[in-house]
Amino acid sequence: MRKINLCSSSEGTEVILATSSDEKHPPENIIDGNPETFWTTTGMFPQEFIICFHKHVRIERLVIQSYFVRTLRIEKSTSKEPIDFEPWIERDLVHKEGQLQNEEIMTRDGHATHLRFIIISAFDHFASVHSVSAEGLAVSNLS
């Protein structure tokens, strides 16, 4: 088994829910492999999106590129459906003017089928997420 970016639309991964959407900056931009494109929040916090791998994966490392995100909570599920999310990671990010946030997280217990990203608070009225990548292994298909 080789390590791949599990959060890639070319791997069949999808963003199945986002609480905000500007059709010019849709949530698909988070996993299109291009950090120039982004998803924007369009209102009050919290805001969230859910990534579905359509298979069982084991994540070893996460990288989130964003702007103006203050507190980020990540939950994961190992169910076939996007339910039964359990708390996994919570981070307070730093903000540097004009600089993309690049949050790297070495993960433990990274078995998942879905990830739920909740932006609890932000440094401004709006925040953007440019990319999420998850390095790890595809374990098995959903039965």
Added chain:
Amino acid sequence: MVKLAAKCILAGDPAVGKTALAQIFRSDGAHFQKNYTLTTGVDLVVKTVPVSDTGDSVELFIFDSAGKEMFSEMLDKLGAPWRPHSKAHLPLPPPGPSLGSALGPAHAAARGFSGSPSHPHRIQLAVPSKWESPNVLCLVYDVTNEQSFTNCSKWLEKARSQIPDTSLPGVLVGNKTDLAGRRAVDSARAQAWALGQGLECFETSVKEMENYEAPFYCLAKRFHHLYWEKVEVFQALL
């Protein structure tokens, strides 16, 4: 086409007409209640406002001040990190499907507010965080009450201190212009102060149903403008 969502806080002295303003805006001028009782909890009015010359709109979540909120209480909070504490003395919210959406507006944006996003709602609920994380500010005074005007700077300070490093678009609204003979604050003075504070200035008479929409349309427009500014920032990052 994008639909933004903004938390709008109504601030100002008691009895200047905040509740009357929010309610007439909610009901599109259908009625003006003369003997308005003071609000006891936190009132939330949700209404979608189109942004002219764009296909876009802003859903305003207007948080009305609790009636008991007094200026002296407010002064105690300034200087110290302000924590919402009103939960304890507010009545419990009635259970209702809208409550979750009101508290977690993100969910409203995802699926439409209670299934009918364009319909204005009025819900009574206990929100511990009336002042927390405002997006826009509607600052109201009574043109016949000098003190209510001078207190505006304190209300503004309180609102801005909630998001200290972020700009807070706001409007200043002088209400009760129908009481012309009792006017104590002239327009030019209010305008000069508002200008200095970066607020846009309006005069209304809720009683005469005059100009009550303009402040909210202005707030929606300014929030929308802010959104485009931020999107440009996001675009310029790489």
